[in-house]
Amino acid sequence: MKVYNTLSGTKEEFLPDGSQVNMYVCGVTPYADCHIGHAMSYIIFDVIRRYLEFKGYRVRHVQNFTDIDDKIINRANALSISARELADRYIAQYFASMDAINIQRAHVYPYATQEIPQIIEIVQGLLKKGYAYEAGGDVYFRVTKKPDYGKLSHRHLEDMVAGARVEPGSGKEHPMDFALWKSSKPGEPSWPSPWGGGRPGWHIECSAMSLRYLGETLDIHGGGQDLIFPHHENEIAQSESFTGKPFVRFWMHNGLLQMGEEKMSKSLGNLVTVEEILRKFTPDALRLFVLGSHYRGPLTFSEAGLEAAERGVDRLRVAMEGGAPGGDSDLEATYRRRFTEVMDDDFNAAQAVGALFDLARDINRKKEQGLGTKGLQSLLKELGAVLGLTLKKLEKSVDTQSIIELVAEIRSKVSSVDQGLALEVFSPGDIVASKFPTTGAETYIDLLVTSRTRLRKAKQFALADEIRSGLAQRGITLEDTPQGTVWKFKG
RNA sequence: GGCGGCGUAGCCAAGUGGCCAAGGCGGGGGUCUGCAAAACCCCUAUUCAGCGGUUCGAAUCCGCUCGCCGCCUCCA
Numbered sequence: 001m002k003v004y005n006t007l008s009g010t011k012e013e014f015l016p017d018g019s020q021v022n023m024y025v026c027g028v029t030p031y032a033d034c035h036i037g038h039a040m041s042y043i044i045f046d047v048i049r050r051y052l053e054f055k056g057y058r059v060r061h062v063q064n065f066t067d068i069d070d071k072i073i074n075r076a077n078a079l080s081i082s083a084r085e086l087a088d089r090y091i092a093q094y095f096a097s098m099d100a101i102n103i104q105r106a107h108v109y110p111y112a113t114q115e116i117p118q119i120i121e122i123v124q125g126l127l128k129k130g131y132a133y134e135a136g137g138d139v140y141f142r143v144t145k146k147p148d149y150g151k152l153s154h155r156h157l158e159d160m161v162a163g164a165r166v167e168p169g170s171g172k173e174h175p176m177d178f179a180l181w182k183s184s185k186p187g188e189p190s191w192p193s194p195w196g197g198g199r200p201g202w203h204i205e206c207s208a209m210s211l212r213y214l215g216e217t218l219d220i221h222g223g224g225q226d227l228i229f230p231h232h233e234n235e236i237a238q239s240e241s242f243t244g245k246p247f248v249r250f251w252m253h254n255g256l257l258q259m260g261e262e263k264m265s266k267s268l269g270n271l272v273t274v275e276e277i278l279r280k281f282t283p284d285a286l287r288l289f290v291l292g293s294h295y296r297g298p299l300t301f302s303e304a305g306l307e308a309a310e311r312g313v314d315r316l317r318v319a320m321e322g323g324a325p326g327g328d329s330d331l332e333a334t335y336r337r338r339f340t341e342v343m344d345d346d347f348n349a350a351q352a353v354g355a356l357f358d359l360a361r362d363i364n365r366k367k368e369q370g371l372g373t374k375g376l377q378s379l380l381k382e383l384g385a386v387l388g389l390t391l392k393k394l395e396k397s398v399d400t401q402s403i404i405e406l407v408a409e410i411r412s413k414v415s416s417v418d419q420g421l422a423l424e425v426f427s428p429g430d431i432v433a434s435k436f437p438t439t440g441a442e443t444y445i446d447l448l449v450t451s452r453t454r455l456r457k458a459k460q461f462a463l464a465d466e467i468r469s470g471l472a473q474r475g476i477t478l479e480d481t482p483q484g485t486v487w488k489f490k491g
Numbered sequence: 492g493g494c495g496g497c498g499u500a501g502c503c504a505a506g507u508g509g510c511c512a513a514g515g516c517g518g519g520g521g522u523c524u525g526c527a528a529a530a531c532c533c534c535u536a537u538u539c540a541g542c543g544g545u546u547c548g549a550a551u552c553c554g555c556u557c558g559c560c561g562c563c564u565c566c567a
Contacts (some may be wrong), residue, residue, distance in 0.1 A: 009495095025567090026567070027567090034567095037566085038567050045567090070565080083550090153495090154494060156494095158493090159494075224567035227566080228495095243566095276565095297559075308502080308515065308516035318529065319530095324548065342513095350505050357513095364529095364530055364531065367531090461525055468528090472528095477529085479530095479531090480528075488529095489554095
């Protein structure tokens with residue numbers, strides 16, 4: 001399979017050492033709710049991992065939490081809680097959001113604050129080799145000592161220095177030198193070190209964690225494109241200077257989520273949280289929205305786009321319903337091959353999704369023809385799962401009370417039309433059931449559906465249609481099939 | 492100033508030298524249905540921002556022009 005490598009700027013043949021793939025994905029700084037940009041990135045790397053596993057690789061996935069930095073300290077101070085408390089709160093929130101959108105958990109989630117000894121060891125090693133220097137309790141990386149500094153982001157030191165926004169740090173030898181260790185100010189969280197009390201710089205934790213949990217050379221290191229510079233560039237500088245080995249075989253970066261004309265970012269304050277999205281759309285719809293475009297390209301957030309994705313995923317859900325035993329091994333093999341071919345080409349999930357829609361059409365076609373569909377349906381389920389789609393039926397909550405009101409309304413209308421019909425439509429047992437509002441809404445919906453069927457048999461179509469439209473207003477759709485009427489929640 | 496990306500049907504979007512330019516949403520027609528819904532069938536880009544060039548052949552390669560965006564500062 002081919003995978004695009006940011007380092008080379010081309011697609012390369014993906015050949016890990018053995019059957020194991022070591023994958024490190026940059027995690028979050030837990031100081032705020034997860035937004036859909038995070039969702040996009042982690043959905044993408046979730047699919048990459050799921051596909052590698054589908055291909056038979058054993059993936060070891062490590063993802064960090066940067067649980068100490070300026071933003072955490074500032075936010076914690078503003079809320080008058082400890083940095084630890086704040087980080088723990090948002091780490092819990094991170095897991096809740098990601099679990100909700102069916103992201104597989106990494107095997108290890110190291111915390112920056114729990115890797116201090118490893119970090120200090122690396123900083124000491126870099127000092128010893130002359131790649132770093134101390135300046136007043138801070139330790140900086142000496143970028144001029146690394147001749148290929150800039151190789152990931154494809155820039156040169158001279159160009160960067162020429163840029164307007166580079167400000168020389170007080171004790172820095174070179175404006176692009178970056179902190180490995182920062183001395184702490186009074187009142188800030190602090191860890192003892194050979195250079196005095198302080199805390200790690202932003203980039204060093206990833207070098208320490210990946211080295212400890214995955215070894216000197218990673219197969220895949222991923223994150224958003226916004227991390228290419230300076231974060232990942234600096235990680236390379238640190239890690240390779242320390243170990244003398246190549247740090248990463250494949251650098252993978254996802255495109256960024258855009259909000260209309262501008263990007264979504266914390267500083268612009270135009271964030272949409274995962275929680276907000278899930279109030280309106282299903283996790284599958286969010287996934288389909290993300291996977292509909294290429295992972296390296298930008299994605300523009302839009303409610304209309306998510307609505308389209310919701311309708312689309314509903315087609316896949318419908319294809320999973322019903323069906324008869326039987327298979328079509330040729331067709332199954334064709335789809336499996338098509339799916340694999342496009343995913344082998346740098347995880348072209350958009351093409352894979354296209355294959356799933358065609359597969360769904362073939363399933364529905366066979367259903368119409370009365371042919372066996374179970375084989376194709378289990379394939380759709382399997383390939384959908386590789387993309388992290390659950391294809392679960394929509395489950396929404398309904399207002400039981402409003403359904404009961406509809407029952408009462410319909411009953412009075414039926415009896416005003418024909419007393420005898422009323423008795424027939426709502427049998428005594430039905431009416432007894434309706435006197436107990438503690439019963440779930442399903443009971444009443446079923447009651448209405450049954451009554452509607454009887455009304456239709458009696459050619460009372462106006463009343464039957466009132467039941468249908470009444471339920472529709474309450475978020476429930478009816479479908480009359482040869483096997484009878486089924487109801488479902490509206491998408 | 493440096494680096495990188497984008498511009499494909501009403502909308503989203505795949506496609507990087509050659510079968511009819513994926514797929515989704517939307518729209519139109521039809522089948523089914525008491526009517527619907529869902530599903531299925533057919534239609535919805537002779538054309539890929541514009542202009543030149545390379546080639547037997549380009550949306551795909553090269554050049555220029557126009558428009559848009561990201562990174563270079565915390566960010567997935």
